[in-house]
Amino acid sequence: MRVGLYFGTFNPIHVGHLVIANYMAEYTDLDQVWLVVTPQNPLKKKSSLLADYHRLALVRVAINDNTKLRASDVEFGLPQPNYTSTTLAHLKEKYPQHEFSMIMGEDNLRTLHKWYNYEHLVANYRFYVYPRVLTFQEEEEVVEIGMRTEHNFAGHPSIIMCEEAPVMKVSASFIRQSIKEGKDVRYLLTEPVHRYVDEMNFYK
Secondary structure: OEEEEEOOOOOOOOOHHHHHHHHHHHHOOEEEEEEOOOOOOOOOOOOOOHEEEEEEEHHHHHHHHOOOOEEEEEHHHOOOOOOHHHHHHHHHHHHHOOOEEEEEEEHHOOHHHHOOOOHHHHHHHOOOEOOOOHHHHHHHHHHHHHHHOOOOOOOOOOOOEEOOOOOOOOHHHHHHHHHOOOOOOOOOOOOOHHHHHOOOOOOO
């Protein structure tokens, strides 16, 4: 089975995440997409980051009975910091029958050369890349540190550009801030996720 790994803190998981995950499962040659919840680094605790098990629970209720999507806590039991190459090696050993690939935004592709063991990753795994709409501030940061020109993976056989993937300009940080300000975010979250967040009084 071909499995695409979609990593994220999912704090919280929102419709933008789900649109991408579903697109990859339905419109590429992937059989399943696993949403891999990134655990909190114990040395870099952030008060705005929900506990690992809460974020995992949110992913599970978000995808519900979609057989092509799966929530994964694989990194919860791996040593910190979480290197993608370590996670992939662990998964390959645990599920030798699966072929794993990565799902990432175009902004992450620009910094792939900074990843630990990135040459091994590019040589051995495929990357499904969706377009990412950057905010003005992000654009300035990208240009400032020269990400656009340092490494260009366009045209690499391991890189699959998914230009048709529908991308929503919504972020988890925007949702958290909106909840804190008492805004209505029901349309940015699935109904089960919105109910869970509301009942638990998260981000208020």
